[in-house]
Every structure is written in C-alpha cells, then in structure tokens.
Amino acid sequence: MKNSTLAVHAGTRHDSVFPGVNSPVYVSTSYPYLDTEERMYPRYFNTPNQMVLAEKLSALEGTEDALLLSSGMAAISTVILGLLKKGDHVVFQPALYGGAYHFAVAELSNFGIDHSFSESADAEAMEKVIRPETRLIYIETPSNPLLEITDIKAIAEMARRRDILSVVDNTFASPVNQNPFRLGIDVVIHSATKYLGGHSDLAAGAIASSREIISKLRNMALSLGGSLNALDCYLLERSMKTLFVRVEKQNQSAVQIAGFLEKHPQIRKVFYPGLPAHPKYRVAAAQMSGFGGMLSFELARIDATVFQKRLKVIRPSMSLGGVESIVCSPAMTSHRHMSREEQEKSGINRQVLRLSVGIEDTEDLIGDLRQALEGIN
Numbered sequence: 001m002k003n004s005t006l007a008v009h010a011g012t013r014h015d016s017v018f019p020g021v022n023s024p025v026y027v028s029t030s031y032p033y034l035d036t037e038e039r040m041y042p043r044y045f046n047t048p049n050q051m052v053l054a055e056k057l058s059a060l061e062g063t064e065d066a067l068l069l070s071s072g073m074a075a076i077s078t079v080i081l082g083l084l085k086k087g088d089h090v091v092f093q094p095a096l097y098g099g100a101y102h103f104a105v106a107e108l109s110n111f112g113i114d115h116s117f118s119e120s121a122d123a124e125a126m127e128k129v130i131r132p133e134t135r136l137i138y139i140e141t142p143s144n145p146l147l148e149i150t151d152i153k154a155i156a157e158m159a160r161r162r163d164i165l166s167v168v169d170n171t172f173a174s175p176v177n178q179n180p181f182r183l184g185i186d187v188v189i190h191s192a193t194k195y196l197g198g199h200s201d202l203a204a205g206a207i208a209s210s211r212e213i214i215s216k217l218r219n220m221a222l223s224l225g226g227s228l229n230a231l232d233c234y235l236l237e238r239s240m241k242t243l244f245v246r247v248e249k250q251n252q253s254a255v256q257i258a259g260f261l262e263k264h265p266q267i268r269k270v271f272y273p274g275l276p277a278h279p280k281y282r283v284a285a286a287q288m289s290g291f292g293g294m295l296s297f298e299l300a301r302i303d304a305t306v307f308q309k310r311l312k313v314i315r316p317s318m319s320l321g322g323v324e325s326i327v328c329s330p331a332m333t334s335h336r337h338m339s340r341e342e343q344e345k346s347g348i349n350r351q352v353l354r355l356s357v358g359i360e361d362t363e364d365l366i367g368d369l370r371q372a373l374e375g376i377n
C-alpha cells in the first residue's frame with residue numbers, strides 16, 4: 001500500500017466489543033501480570049495507543065519499529081544518550097535546531113561524551129572531523145531555520161563505510177516528503193509537535209529505526225522517562241491520518257509563496273529548497289518527494305517587527321508545522337541565546353523570518369504577505 005493509505009490505516013486497533021472505525025483510547029496505567037509475559041505500563045512504551053503510533057510511524061518511514069516520546073527533545077536526548085557512552089565522540093552538522101545545539105554544547109561533556117561540529121554538512125567535511133572514538137553522525141535536513149540541505153545518501157554511505165551510526169532529524173520534511181531510513185540512515189527523529197501533530201495542540205517526539213536499535217533506545221527511554229500519555233497518543237493518531245493532505249497542500253503553497261517572495265523588491269533573500277536558486281536544489285529534488293511547507297526570507301528594508309505586526313492572516317508566533325500559517329523570528333526565539341557573532345555566522349539576523357505555511361488558501365497567504373510588504377491596508 002501507498003504511504004497515504006498507511007497514514008490512515010496502519011496501526012489502528014479495532015475494538016472487538018464495539019467495532020467502530022477508530023482505535024479505542026486505553027487510559028489505564030495498570031495492567032494484569034498473571035498468566036502473561038507482557039508487562040504493560042506507559043513508561044515501558046508498550047501500551048495500546050503507544051503501539052498504534054509506533055506501527056503507523058514505522059509504516060510511513062519504512063522502519064521496523066518506532067518509539068513515541070513526550071517531545072522532540074526527549075527523542076533527541078534519548079537517541080544520543082542511548083547510542084553513546086563515556087569516551088565516545090559524535091559529529092554534528094553546523095546548522096542544527098536550537099535545542100539540539102544547546103544539548104550538544106551544554107550537556108554532553110557532563111556525560112563524558114565529546115562532540116565536534118563540522119565546517120559544513122558535506123560528507124567530506126563531516127568525515128574530516130571523525131576520530132577513532134566517533135560512534136555517531138547527526139544531521140538535520142532541511143535544517144532549522146535556513147533550510148539548508150544535507151545529502152542524506154552521501155552521509156549514510158560515508159557513515160556505513162566508517163562503521164558509524166547515522167541519525168537525521170526529519171522534522172521539517174515529515175515522512176510525506178522524505179524517508180531517510182530508505183536512503184540508508186540508521187535512525188530517524190521527529191518532533192511530532194510539528195507536522196505529525198499538525199494542529200499546534202500537542203507536544204510529542206518520535207524515533208524510528210531497526211528493531212535492534214529501537215530496543216536499545218527503549219531501555220534508555222525507560223530510564224529517562226519521557227513517555228507519551230494515552231490521550232496525546234490518540235490526538236496524534238487522529239492527526240497523522242490527515243498528514244498527507246495537509247503536507248501536500250503545504251508543499252504546493254510554499255513553492256508558490258517562495259516564488260512570490262523571490263521576485264519581491266522588499267525581499268533580500270529567500271531560503272527554500274524548492275527554488276532552483278537554492279545551492280542544494282538538485283540534492284533536495286533527488287531525496288525529497290516534495291519540498292515542504294517551511295521557508296525563510298530576509299527583509300530588505302522594512303523592519304521585521306513592523307512587518308510582522310502588519311500581517312493579518314499569518315500569525316507571529318512560535319513553533320511550526322500546524323494548519324495555521326505562522327511567522328517567527330529565529331533571532332528573537334530559538335536562536336536568542338546565541339551571541340550576535342554566532343547568529344551572524346549561522347546566517348541569522350533580525351531581518352530573517354521563518355514562515356511555516358499552513359493550509360489556508362494560497363492566494364490569501366500571498367495577499368497577506370503582499371499587503372504587509374507594501375504597507376497597503
């Protein structure tokens with residue numbers, strides 16, 4: 001079956017008593033242990049509503065198994081701490097989600113885990129900083145917030161050749177547009193708070209991988225304790241059924257909006273992998289089936305705060321991936337703890353805004369951007 005069919009049906013539990021179309025919500029935290037080998041408990045990541053999601057996400061990413069957690073950062077920390085031990089080394093690409101960057105620079109050394117950032121996300125640059133103790137290579141593509149593209153296959157092949165595990169944060173692409181496991185990556189991470197959830201009303205994270213790796217990570221997750229409750233599991237299952245219709249619409253609108261912005265005199269630069277002018281357009285076209293609903297742009301003259309306050313449909317607000325369009329200043333939110341120099345080095349300044357394209361009418365969104373850029377009421 002195709003992925004859009006699996007998004008609707010994979011994992012669904014059918015109630016044998018009242019056989020409705022939806023999975024029942026099993027809210028119990030207490031389950032029997034006599035006459036069964038199974039020990040069911042939410043923090044063991046094995047309750048029915050957790051299993052529904054693990055099966056659905058595995059089906060979409062083409063993996064053997066998956067784990068659902070209480071946030072994207074719970075997924076990231078579980079993967080890194082679960083796959084590395086004291087004395088190990090991890091290589092990160094330079095452009096990373098703010099929380100992952102902070103975890104790397106502020107926490108890892110406390111666990112005796114060393115890390116390096118490569119000069120760029122090219123496989124050669126990442127290979128250059130590999131050491132004998134390197135056990136993990138961590139990438140994010142498209143990256144937050146400037147939509148940089150990493151060649152997934154090149155990284156996966158290089159990591160395999162060096163006998164190092166590879167991890168990708170697949171949040172921006174969603175399983176609709178990109179399936180890194182199918183391209184040779186070992187572990188796929190999602191902030192399910194974003195596209196998988198899709199309605200800006202739940203926080204969750206996910207890890208998809210082989211049975212062997214998930215089993216290892218489940219042990220770490222069980223100790224770290226970031227499990228997802230049954231009601232949020234159900235909300236997420238409900239959302240994932242519409243993942244394809246949402247993201248396909250967002251893909252289409254984002255391409256048109258990027259094209260509009262690229263030509264507008266008030267815009268200095270557009271960051272979108274679906275534009276042929278993007279430096280990695282060919283790589284993106286080869287590894288993504290759609291270019292996603294995220295884009296960033298740099299305003300030429302209008303003050304970014306004035307521009308945001310003029311918007312009527314698009315809301316200046318944090319987070320991304322929901323049905324509503326949201327604009328956000330990375331310099332004032334996710335990257336505010338970076339120094340000016342660090343921000344500039346990452347290509348971020350006060351005039352750069354990130355747009356999460358929702359499912360509203362494309363013309364309404366373009367109209368809103370136009371009136372805010374041109375100051376017409």
Ligand SMILES: *Cc1c(COP(=O)(O)O)cnc(C)c1O
Pocket residue numbers: 071072073074097099140144169171172190191192193194203204205
């Ligand atoms: C939001 C985000 C995360 C962190 O997810 P939370 O659910 O907020 O913990 C990780 N990676 C990317 C790319 C994100 O956008």
